[in-house]
Amino acid sequence: MFGNYIGASNPRFFGGLDADALAFLTAAGITDATITNAINRLVKNYKGLGDLNNSVNLWNVTDRIIPLVGGTLTKCGYDLKTATKLYDFFGGMGVNSNGITGNGTNSYAKTGFIPSAGGLNYTLNSARFGVYCRTNVQEDSWVMGAFSTGVLDISNLLLRSTTNQTSSFVNINNNAFVISNSDSRGWFCANRIDSLNSKIIINTAISSGLRTSVNLTNREFYLMARNANGSDANYVSTQAAFFIMGGGLSDANLLLERTIIQAFQTDLGRAV
């Protein structure tokens, strides 16, 4: 199946195909050599065993990795961390080898990822969720997240509003963490590693603000929209090429994760 795998001839892939990479590729039915090598490198780097000169294991503090590869919604529905099909798509969702594209009207994905359910790295005071976006779109729409009844227990991410702002909630009730930003392309990750501060990384720039955590939402995260207490709402029209959900990271590890994801997108020829 993986006859085109180039591991034996490339020092970067010494040690062969990672078992978790193989499990994902097998489950999703992906045999393409470029994707195989990119996924293998991604997994090894997430585990601190790759070529990016890191020994940090981000794999074990990440709950979901959604690489959006393969060019079909079926293949994009597979989760790398669990090698399982976890994501279901709705509405007029576009898909190609660069990822998925919302229509801004009714397209979104369900994840089954419920922060309050427990058993996750994602907790009240250690949480992160992020997206790699390939298009520069100005819209007051939320690329991922959920909130509970009464618009409480909010975890949402907005990339670029009509007023040129990036906005995030990480386990809070109000007062979004907002920073100026006029480009929705690249890596965005909302993050928290304590009860007091909320952070966001946009590509390599990290910003921090005082936002005290309150509660975990009991609603599942949606992608390309947000789960408004059980209803899909606020759909984006951007193109997404990667999502993650997991525990919070230090600044150094946020930057490391961005480096890993950027390398993955470059390997696939779809970096921005």
Place this chain on the structure above:
Amino acid sequence: MIVYLLTVAQKNQLLGVEYIADCTYNPLEYANGNWIISQKEVEQTNDEKFAWVKDLLQIEYVKPKDNAS
């Protein structure tokens, strides 16, 4: 943006139905008790059972203002 107008009865027929592999129709409530689906959902419908969506009335979609905060 063009969308296609559905009655409540038509909306109910589409609920839970995959129009392509791993993507389900998502009728959205719109004005005056009507519902809509997107152009992509209509264009990619191949099941003859749901071919009637090709004959739905087209309208220009006016996006409601989202909450950015």
